[in-house]
Structures are given as C-alpha cells and as structure tokens.
Amino acid sequence: MSRYELPAVVVEHQRRGANLYELILHAPPIAERATPGQFVMVRAVRTHAPLWRRPYSILRANPDKGVFSILYSVQSAFTELLAMKRIGSTVQILGPLGSYFQPVRAARRHILVAGGVGAPPLCFFAARLAPTLTPDEHLLILAGARSSEMLVGLDEFRALGAQVRIATDDGSQGYQGYVTDLLAQALDDPLETAVYACGPNRMLRTAADICLARGVPCQISLDAPMPCGVGVCLGCAIPVRTPDGGVWYKRACAEGPVFWAEEVVWQ
Numbered sequence: 001m002s003r004y005e006l007p008a009v010v011v012e013h014q015r016r017g018a019n020l021y022e023l024i025l026h027a028p029p030i031a032e033r034a035t036p037g038q039f040v041m042v043r044a045v046r047t048h049a050p051l052w053r054r055p056y057s058i059l060r061a062n063p064d065k066g067v068f069s070i071l072y073s074v075q076s077a078f079t080e081l082l083a084m085k086r087i088g089s090t091v092q093i094l095g096p097l098g099s100y101f102q103p104v105r106a107a108r109r110h111i112l113v114a115g116g117v118g119a120p121p122l123c124f125f126a127a128r129l130a131p132t133l134t135p136d137e138h139l140l141i142l143a144g145a146r147s148s149e150m151l152v153g154l155d156e157f158r159a160l161g162a163q164v165r166i167a168t169d170d171g172s173q174g175y176q177g178y179v180t181d182l183l184a185q186a187l188d189d190p191l192e193t194a195v196y197a198c199g200p201n202r203m204l205r206t207a208a209d210i211c212l213a214r215g216v217p218c219q220i221s222l223d224a225p226m227p228c229g230v231g232v233c234l235g236c237a238i239p240v241r242t243p244d245g246g247v248w249y250k251r252a253c254a255e256g257p258v259f260w261a262e263e264v265v266w267q
C-alpha cells in the first residue's frame with residue numbers, strides 16, 4: 001500500500017475534552033488512502049528536534065475534502081508543540097501506515113470495544129462499517145475509561161445510530177468497572193458476533209481471552225512503541241504464534257497494529 005511523506009496543512013484545531021485535542025489536516029493523498037486502524041507518523045516541526053516522529057491513529061478521513069484528523073492529549077514537549085499549531089501552519093506527516101480492521105461479514109453483531117484514547121481508530125472503523133451493514137446486522141459500542149472526562153468518541157458513535165454502553169472505573173458514568181465486563185455480558189447473548197478492540201494492552205489481553213474462550217473472532221489494535229513507523233528499527237516487535245506452535249515476531253508498525261487475537265503471545 002502506498003505511503004506518503006508530506007507537509008499537511010492545519011485546517012481546524014478543536015478541543016475535544018479534558019486535555020484532548022483534534023488536529024484536522026489537509027493531505028489529500030493520505031485522506032484518500034487511509035483505512036480504519038491505520039496510523040500516521042507525525043513531526044510537529046520540520047527540524048529533527050524532538051528527534052523521533054510520534055505515531056497517531058487516524059480518527060476520521062474525508063477523501064472528498066482531502067482531510068483527515070488525529071486526536072492527541074498534551075503530555076510532553078512534543079504534544080505542546082502540536083498544541084501551538086494554528087490554522088494554516090503545517091506538520092510533517094508520513095502515512096498511512098500499518099494494517100487495518102477487517103469486517104467479519106459472517107457476523108450479525110459487530111462489537112467495538114474502545115478503551116479511553118484507544119477510541120479514534122474505532123470511530124473511523126465504525127463510520128466506514130455502519131453504512132455497509134445489512135438490516136439484520138447491528139453495531140454495539142462498548143466504551144470504557146477511568147472516568148467520564150476521559151471517554152472519547154461517544155458523539156461520533158451515537159451519530160451512527162449505534163448502541164453505546166459505557167463503563168468507568170470510578171462509576172462517574174455508566175457501569176462502574178471495566179469495559180471488558182460489559183464485553184463478557186454482551187457475549188452471553190449467543191448471537192453470531194465479531195469483536196474489534198483498541199485501548200490499553202491490559203484491556204486488549206482480557207478482551208482477547210474472553211473472545212478466544214467463547215470462539216468469537218476478535219481483532220485487536222496493539223499499543224507498542226514505534227520509533228520509526230516503517231518496520232526498520234524493530235522497536236515494536238510483537239511475539240506471535242506460528243502455525244507449528246512456535247513463537248516468532250511481527251512488527252506492530254508494519255504487519256500490525258491490528259492483529260487477530262489468536263496470533264498474539266502475551267508477555
């Protein structure tokens with residue numbers, strides 16, 4: 001799949017929550033080719049300081065307007081530089097990169113499990129998936145976070161007509177507990193289901209275990225350090241099972257970040 005390195009023009013910069021911002025960028029080649037689950041590598045300035053690019057999942061893409069967006073929180077010198085970007089300025093972008101979510105067409109129910117800031121690629125996936133569903137298919141979103149202020153993407157999910165269930169660790173909204181508890185409850189219904197998840201790796205491991213125990217197909221988008229984003233540095237190697245029962249490695253930035261749950265060897 002083609003990837004591009006180019007300066008992307010900031011067309012909008014919106015606050016989306018407590019310390020959360022959406023950066024909307026004009027980059028037609030990337031907007032046209034981005035697929036849900038893929039990411040871009042971002043450099044806030046043209047110099048090499050900070051040295052490394054940072055990976056960000058694509059939140060949404062509009063090929064007709066030639067724009068796509070990322071979501072970030074201000075936590076470091078790098079994201080402070082992003083926060084200073086004004087409309088008309090540019091950021092350096094490399095992408096789209098990585099693998100993507102693949103709809104399981106045999107499923108009648110598609111469950112998207114979003115943990116905190118893991119929601120962006122699932123927002124993108126839901127926006128592309130929802131229009132393709134048949135009348136006997138439906139979309140269920142399970143959104144979890146430590147508190148209600150950290151929930152992401154609820155408006156986008158609801159605008160698609162999806163059913164949304166919420167879990168927060170502190171009980172400030174929805175069910176008090178883990179979003180994976182909601183997943184286990186949902187899977188008590190034997191309806192033919194596929195699960196797609198993105199969030200902290202601890203959550204993904206639990207979601208994978210739940211699905212594997214019930215024979216439910218599950219795709220997970222792993223969180224891994226990605227210094228280069230193009231598979232050269234091997235900093236994002238993930239242990240995976242081989243057909244003969246052994247263990248090998250795949251690169252989260254190239255063969256991933258989306259993997260089938262049964263592939264991953266958790267450490």
